[in-house]
Amino acid sequence: MESTPLKPIAPPEGIFDEMLAPGGDAVRRHYGAYGDWLASNSAETMAAKRAEADLIFRRIGITFSVYGDESGTERLIPSDVVPRIIPAGEWALLEKGLVQRVTALNRFIADIYHEQAILKAGLIPEDQILANEQYQVAMIGTRVPHDTYAHIIGVDIVRHNDGNYYVLEDNLRVPSGVSYMLSNRKMMMRLFPDLFRRYHVRPVEHYPALLLQTLRDAAEVVTPTVVVLTPGRHNSAYFEHAFLAQQMGVELVEGRDLFVKDGYVFMRTTSGPQRVDVIYRRLDDSFLDPLAFRPDSLLGVPGLLAVYRMGRVVISNAIGTGVADDKSIYPYVPEMVRFYLGEEPILKNVPTWQCRKPEDLRYVLEHLAELVVKEVHGAGGYGMLVGPTASRDEVQRFRAVLERNPSNYIAQPTLSLSSCPTFVEEGIAPRHIDLRPFVLVGREVRIVPGGLTRVALRRGSLVVNSSQGGGTKDTWVVDLPEDSDDLTPPAQSQTPIGQTQTQAGPSQGAR
């Protein structure tokens, strides 16, 4: 068999690579053992491993549905065979920052549905919250157990070319992707057992157990009955819903399996009705109860909201958490950390211009070709403009849309997301990545080490969403003998990116 030696291709100048030190010759310390391993393997071996992985994924059925794609309604999310490695020291800092951030977010949600202290303090303009589409009036004054609103949170983090991590967005509604994290690990251990002998990779397999514990913690009854509520098998994340229910050993229900009677929620079983205490729902607020929200929704449970408001069922995440992950609220998160916890935020935000503010809008319109502009309520990489890679035509068209409804948009500097070596046609080449750790908030905050690394498989692309040609990578948090890595950047610097390029200045929360 012909064999082609493997050497990672260096990224263009100015990109932070997770494996290669600047210049592209030296390998960062935590990738040292991987680099050695790679040098002793060939492109043919890697290709064979990848083919094996594809076959197994397809057979197991780890696929996702793509909206509006009639022909191939089921596609595999490509899983890359090169791991993304994070040294334990860096992870410790991320973990601390995540705990701090989700704690503040939960305090914020509780606050805006009760005392509204943060609004009274004038830190966030009232109309930003109260007139927000995601603000659920039904939740005003409704107590939830332990004041925990968001139990499961996915925080999207990127690394900029200054070597620092930044939070790109918080997902507090129904964050998905954790099944890929678990499948990737299973696959990597199967394909590369020798690598797991070289590294001490922290395990993630206990995530479903932690999730179940978190959902049980959320109830006030002693042995609660937990269910996973899915929109059904045509949903793009159905695989994940089924997977998590199976791993937790709880029922996977659809709306029609549940009904409300005598003030409680029941599921229809082969032995008659059975009471349900905790619903881990994987559908949006507006579909939960046709009597309270969208009357045309067939996915929910009529009367659910009334039972919920009486405290007789726990919905996880709570109704109304979406207001905190809205992109127009995102700029205020550091301020929330200071306000509720009296601490300085450990994780940084990406500087953000709010197009609803005239001076911000002016700046954004002038610099459209340099910025990333996103819809406030958008998700999945849809409805956004990536200035530097867009054609002049696209920029012009977007300008018109933006001017028509500025408050629907925010803008951020185009981050040069870090790259990670990825096995693609041209060999082991640098591709941009992000990171989504999954944070669980029960009686304590629990995070499995790492999370889901998404990778933009097209050269130069910054869009990592699976719906837009993204793939995933197994994410390893590794303990190194001595956890100081001279090739990794120092702890978070105090200079936020983007500061030098502003005159109008990105809004970092209200002053």
Place this chain on the structure above:
Amino acid sequence: MLSRVASHLYWLSRYLERAENMARILDVGQSLALLSAKAGDEASAAEPLVITENIDAFRATGKPATPETVARFLAWDPQLPSSIANCIEFTRENARSVRGSITSEMWETINDTWLQMQAKRRAGHEPIDTAFFDWVKERSHLLRGVTFATLRRGQPYHFIRLGTFIERADNTARILSVKQARNAIPEQGASQFEYYSLSAVLRSVSALEAYRDTYHDTIGARRVAELLIFDEYLPRSLRFCAEEIGLQLAELPRDAGRHARRIAEVIHAGLAYGSLEDVHRVGLQPFLDQFIQDNYRLGDAVHAGFMETQ
């Protein structure tokens, strides 16, 4: 256990059993056509359509009934709900909805069957030969084996088995019924064609060896009927199916299953304590018609009891 899940499991196994039965019927029909002098006539070509009650659907296509067109229709027609391709499709769709209640080995077997079917379809000329029918049977055997070997004996298992045997009982009764009507069985001096025809019936339900072991004699119509209706040990006889149905229902929630159990017990009593003489008193055809109807009512009762609860 969720009512909806019970329904998916029950139908998952019914559809796969249906695919297997269809393959059995077509396989035997084709080999019979090769042997028989009557091969050219339309009635014998249409027999699989009669057995499976798809004759009207086929006529609507406007095609002449040849062994080839009939087999292609029943195996691959996308409009026909009970074509083999659709049964495999529905098996997977049902399984996909209840992945949490079956083992990963079972899901992988079902998914793999579906992928292989897609590949066969994509290959262009959709196969309808013995190799294809063997493949269908094999995949059905495989899932049954994987289920037997990996699934815990809880409610999901029993709903799967229940679906298998209700579907199978229906199929055996239909095969017998059609052969009976066509041959108007003479007791003595069976012609050569009748011999082939009867042995085809036996082969279609994997009972040729069982017949020889039981009777050590040439194949006769009465005994074929006796074996397929009353034999206690033949996995495709009506009695065997009824025994299995009873065993499964006994393991399912008692209150919800009351009505279904009652119907099942009545059917079972008739088979366990009846004889061919009883059958001939009412006539074989009316007897089979009644059985098919009772079995249908049993299916309804299973639905009403376990799957439509409030």
